[in-house]
Amino acid sequence: MAYRLHVWIHQISPMIWRRLLVRSDSTIADLHYTLQIAFGWSDAHLNLFHIHGQDYGVYHDGGTSFSTDPDQVRLCDFRFRINERFRYEYDFGDGWHHEVRVEARLALDDRRTYPRCIGGNRRAPPEGCGGPLAFMARRDAVPSHVEDLLEDIRDDLAANDIEAVRDRGEDIEALREWLTLDEFDRRGVNRRLKQYATHDDSWMWQ
Structure with a gap:
């Protein structure tokens, strides 16, 4: 199945948010890179997910070590309930805390490529701006x-x-x-998400 996720950054008004469709068999690593692409982050800083009382994430040199392999933990392993929330943190210095809410469980659509961004508003803050x-x-x-x-x-x-x-x-x-902070290029995000889904490494250099 697919999850429909609503993700927004804490403590910012007007809200900066994305609505995403992700496969339930995608991994913690997949979700990390999906969020990096969706918000336009550079993956240059540390990250973690806090789900059901435990921390997960993609390791960076000199950063937090995790007890699980992010390529092995799948989203369906958590058996998320509708409206359940969890946290994604990026850049522990600036402290970008993202709230992730599971809005729906949906049947997969063979005509779609997952992950996919179906909505959003405003660009993410410039990195290194202080939180x-x-x-x-x-x-x-x-x-x-x-x-x-x-x-x-x-x-x-x-x-x-x-x-x-x-x-x-x-x-x-x-x-x-x-x-240009009020701009949001959803087509550009979906182009990069499709490159990620099809293992086209050019998504990393945009």
């Missing part, structure tokens, strides 16, 4: 940063200092990802 509270503070300050930058550019243009305008390219690029 949920720091993210929201920086996000809310973006309009004033944009106004300051535009004022600086206007001053440069008034002084006919085109070189100074060009030098502000890095500032503009730094703001770009913060200005």
Whole structure:
């Protein structure tokens, strides 16, 4: 069967969320990589799932060791009930805590490739931004940063200092990802999920 999962990041408003279809025989490792792709994380930090009082996860050098092999533990082994929840943590420094809720158990559709993202809203925060509270503070300050930058550019243009305008390219690029936080490319996510499902390693380099 398939599970329909609703996943969101704690302590962030408006909510950043994804709705996913995953096979019940997929593994902890599969779910980890599915969530990395769905939220656009880079898998550069430590991770863990906390399910039924035990921790599971995909090992990273220098990180937490787990008592189970993530390639051997399947989701169906947990016998999840409808509306049951568990936690996924990514980047213990920034502390991105994802709530995962099992919304439904569904028959597999032979026309679909699993896993699949069927809904979502907003991009995940930029990595290394300091966690949920720091993210929201920086996000809310973006309009004033944009106004300051535009004022600086206007001053440069008034002084006919085109070189100074060009030098502000890095500032503009730094703001770009913060200005597109409300965007969510579900097609792009599903393209990468299909590459993962079909063992096309190019999903890792996007």
